[in-house]
Amino acid sequence: MxxxxxxxxxxxxxxxxxxxxxxxxxxxxxxxxxxxxxxxxxxxxxxxxxxxxxxxxxxxxxxxxxxxxxxxxxxxxxxxxxxxxxxxxxxxxxxxxxxxxxxxxxxxxxxxxxxxxxxxxxxxxxxxxxxxxxxxxxxxxxxxxxxxxxxxxxxxxxxxxEKDTLEIFKKNKEKTNGNLFRSDFIKNFISLIPNKSKVISTTGYTSRELMELRKKFNLNKGKDFYMVGGMGHASSVAAGYALNSKKQVYCLDGDGSILMHLGSLRTAGYLKNNNFKHIILNNNSHESVGGQPTNAKGINFRQLSYSVGYKKYFQITNLIGIQGNIKKFIKSKGPSLLEVRIRNGSLKNLSRPKNLTKIKEKFMVN
Ligand SMILES: Cc1ncc(C[n+]2csc(CCOP(=O)(O)OP(=O)(O)O)c2C)c(N)n1
Structure with missing residues (x-):
């Protein structure tokens, strides 16, 4: 070490x-x-x-x-x-x-x-x-x-x-950001989306939790494409898909990932596909790799999304009324952004997407 x-x-x-x-x-x-x-x-x-x-x-x-x-x-x-x-x-x-x-x-x-x-x-x-x-x-x-x-x-x-070479240097515990966990949102979300939706999810815990929650609760609405790599590009994949499809396309993004290639928001904004729905799971941190700050805190995502051309902005900060709020977002005409303020904390013993070509083929079936 x-x-x-x-x-x-x-x-x-x-x-x-x-x-x-x-x-x-x-x-x-x-x-x-x-x-x-x-x-x-x-x-x-x-x-x-x-x-x-x-x-x-x-x-x-x-x-x-x-x-x-x-x-x-x-x-x-x-x-x-x-x-x-x-x-x-x-x-x-x-x-x-x-x-x-x-x-x-x-x-x-x-x-x-x-x-x-x-x-x-x-x-x-x-x-x-x-x-x-x-x-x-x-x-x-x-x-x-x-x-x-x-x-x-x-x-x-x-x-x-390489892995397991550097000692773990613990950081100070940060103040928690509300009481909503990523998994609370994802579970509700995938139980409400239309059957034929496409979900493109970002790198790290988001894709892993999405996969896990589907398995655990047998939630089968929509099909997923897990962005196991290409951090920051989930919204571009989603926008590229939405251009040629009438299906509802949901991008499950993270704040660190959005900031990595922020310009893509403008592309999605000017493309104006009304089936493009963007969700940012905002915990102000790179939780999947240790919880370092992303500095997303302080960004006004409402103003940002409207100024790059999104038509609607929604926000969820807790479990109260979460299903009603998700339904409003689902019904909206895109491009729309839903900012979900979450706290850090992930499901334990998460598995990882494995058979990737199979996942792709399943996703591509109409
Ligand atoms: C190009 C690239 N740089 C760095 C990483 C390492 N990495 C994986 S997940 C992640 C954090 C993502 O942060 P965020 O999107 O906020 O999601 P969270 O982890 O908080 O769920 C990082 C930095 C990566 N996978 N790819």
Missing amino acids: IQVKNLIKVLERNKINFFTGVPDSILKGISNYLEKYPHKKHVIATNEGAAISMGIGNYLSTKKIPCIYLQNSGLSNAINPLISIASKDVYSIPLFLIIGWRGSPKKPDEPQHKAKGKITLNLLKLLKIDYCILRNEKDLKKIKKLILKSKKNKSIVACLI
Whole structure:
């Protein structure tokens, strides 16, 4: 195991003192540890490309190497600014990446992570990013060498961390946001939607709870497409589907996921498909990967949705009258947004979507 504080100490000793990134389950100890740092030293970004770019901006103003942490699935979001701005062939900007390596061939993982895990090292090689793998405290010695290389060559370097390598660094318990759980809403929702609905659900606990609740309570209205990867793209998949269908299309989204690619809301807004219904399960946190804040708190989703072209906005904050409120949303002419304010807390022992091609085929049947 590697202690988070020892890892951060090594980086700080080597003059890295700005951290930015997108939370990841493997790296949750890092973001929890950094939560007490002020914004000048730590920023949670909305997507990995934005995190890389924050780091680039920080380097331009401080001349110091920034640290950017991300899950390997987010490497694809990061590649654009990495290769088109920071690479040696463009502006040659030194960056230090910490990558949570889901799906490393040494660790069993989910299908979407296996696919990305297998190609992660090759991606880094293609991008000409020097890297090391951190498996224990001794490996921390490799970091100094990498940072010196980055400084000297003005290049991007990275370290990879696999599952169960970093110690769990507990964060302070946050104040709860009301008393409605995600599962309370989902259970009511899938018992009320029309039979032929299509439900596209976002990455993390939302898809897992949706699948679990259907099984547990035998709720079979509508068909689901679980976005096990492609975080932030559920609403675009839903909007793409809605364009060519007369069915009611529901997107079950999260606040972290919506913020990752917020521009998609405008696309759904100007497309004006009245069968497109968007739900945001807003807990102001990345609960599925450790509960780090998303900073969704303070966003006025009513104003936001109307200004990007949605026709109706609804809000649910508790169980009282929940069925009536869901029915109003279901009846509305879209595009409409339903913001459901939920507290953190998920069902225990959730299984994961497994036979994905079967799920797709079932979803595609009319
Ligand atoms: C591109 C990408 N970056 C990071 C992750 C890791 N990740 C999985 S779920 C999740 C949090 C999602 O937050 P939110 O949408 O608010 O849903 P919640 O977890 O609160 O249910 C993150 C960051 C990912 N899967 N893909």
